[in-house]
């Protein structure tokens with residue numbers, strides 16, 4: 676995801692975050708960025724966040740997720756090989772729709788990949804980046820909602836899995852490094868609980884709300900081959916249709932290949948709509 680949200684982080688609404696922040700700025704916050712209720716609870720990795728008793732549908736969804744994940748193929752060392760400097764893969768490159776394998780080797784190469792992902796994320800004014808977006812089809816994401824090296828917290832999630840998501844859904848304007856210049860509203864669950872592994876392979880659980888939850892869900896979708904416009908309403912997609920078509924044309928001009936997908940054929944929408952809804 677892109678930089679616009681870092682401004683939100685520095686806004687007054689987040690000044691009580693548990694992570695260190697430098698000189699909170701009070702940038703203008705678009706209406707959709709404003710929390711509907713004021714809260715002084717910590718926002719990052721909050722232990723205060725309480726889920727409502729999960730609805731049956733949510734539990735079923737979690738179970739389905741579990742089954743799905745355990746069936747997933749493990750990445751070989753070759754799958755995690757990369758050559759720097761990393762470049763951002765742009766829509767509609769099929770790499771963004773390819774299957775992402777589970778990481779099973781937690782070695783120096785993985786650490787190097789993570790370092791380089793943070794590098795390219797900061798350079799491109801991003802606040803979150805998934806491995807497929809740099810051409811490595813494995814289940815790995817990095818993010819730092821502050822969007823600045825040395826500020827906020829650098830978060831690395833390997834093989835993440837959503838085990839709970841809040842019933843409450845909220846709209847939020849998102850951007851994506853694979854869709855330069857495009858920003859539009861996406862509705863997603865407000866909070867999620869996640870199981871994942873860290874860079875050493877150690878397992879952990881974390882509850883995310885607000886901006887970290889939003890960035891995580893966007894990047895998690897990348898690991899599932901889902902792109903942010905898959906989750907936009909028809910009206911919102913309509914508002915960015917020309918920009919999507921322009922990216923598709925650029926892809927053809929750059930590669931000499933036919934665009935592998937087009938906004939003109941909205942086939943994936945229904946499949947993607949199921950996530951996070953009960």
Ligand SMILES: [Zn+2]
Nearest residue numbers: 676851852853
């Ligand atoms: Zn993205």
